[in-house]
Amino acid sequence: MSYHSALRSLSRTQIAGTRRSFASVASSNINPGSVGPFQVFDRNAKRLQKDRAAARDGGKRSRTVDYVRDEVADRMIERLLDIKRKFNTVLDLGSGPGHLSKLLEPQTTNKAIMLDSSEKLLNRDPDSEFEVEVERVHADEENLLEAIPRNSQEAVISCLNLHWVNDLPGILVQIREALQPDGVFLGALFGGDTLFELRTSLQLAEVEREGGISPHVSPMTDSRDMSNLMSRAGFTLLTVDIDEVKVAYPSMWELIEDLRDMGESNAVLGRRHLIHRDTLAAASAIYKELHGQEDGSIPATFQIIYVIGWKPAPSQPKALDRGSGKTNLKDVL
DSSP: OOHHHHHTSOOBOOOOOOOOOSOOOOOSSOOTTOOOSOOOBOHHHHHHHHHHHHHGGGGHHHHHTOHHHHHHHHHHHHHHHTSOOOEEEEEEETOTTTTTGGGOOTTTEEEEEEEESOHHHHTSSOGGGOSSEEEEEEOOGGGHHHHSOTTOEEEEEEESOGGGOSOHHHHHHHHHHHEEEEEEEEEEEEOTTTTHHHHHHHHHHHHHHHSSOOOOSOOOOOHHHHHHHHHHTTOEEEEEEEEEEEEEESSHHHHHHHHHHTTOSOOBTTOOSOOOHHHHHHHHHHHHHHHOOTTSOEEEEEEEEEEEEEOOOTTSOOOOOTTOOOSOHHHHO
8 A cells, every 4th residue: 555545544643741832922912913023934935835836746746645634624624513603704714725625514604715825726626626615815824914804704714824924923813803703713733743753853863964953844833822822812712722643654755755745845044955865864764763663664743733712702601700609619529
């Protein structure tokens, strides 16, 4: 069996207990649409990477590596279906070709608005693959309010896109501003332990062969950061949880190739554009030595942070004041 076929059979793992913060960015005073002072990612390079991935081999390669996003989209739709409400429209922020929008059904929403910075990826798949009406918007996710009016959306969803945003606090505020009162935001983004096997292998190989290290894997946030950022952005009734998707590859080379075809290559500002072949060979050997499995394959861990938050509204339930309870817990127990 080819490893691509095997990848489609993904197993759910228990919630991760280890959390690591690589990019904690929080501010008590966040303005909608503000540009963060610290730029981490080259957004133009990321757009070009996604465009090239969508165009490679007529889009066939891009479709072959949809397995991670399809799996996460499937887990996200379960969370959306737990919300017993039908939405007139759902905004799919950073939609790509519509991994999540394809799972929307008429009983959930009438229309999906797909927004992505990569025009080629946005238009990769035809409307016939969707069960609801689709509107495609080519725009930069970091400037959401330039494309979407304030107070216009009942629901905003985002599947594995926000980890490439420079101003994460700012985009969360823009999402809240785009929502109607009592509107919901449901998002999934890669967490800090994503691809830790690849990261450590590359770092050890560079130290051994070149005497130093360079960033090759994107810095990512963790669940505690997301909880704080969602709260400071003004969301209420927050839910944050962590899950993992583990994928087995024949070697590190197939993993790197698939990341390229996913449009997930490194886009950190100041990144190295070329890694020596002998350094990569050393990293591949280290990867297999440290993390290799009995069948000869190597694992790659994708840690997923899921968040749900609601825009405040007078109709929402509120916690009672401290001391206002009328039942003694001792009596219940």
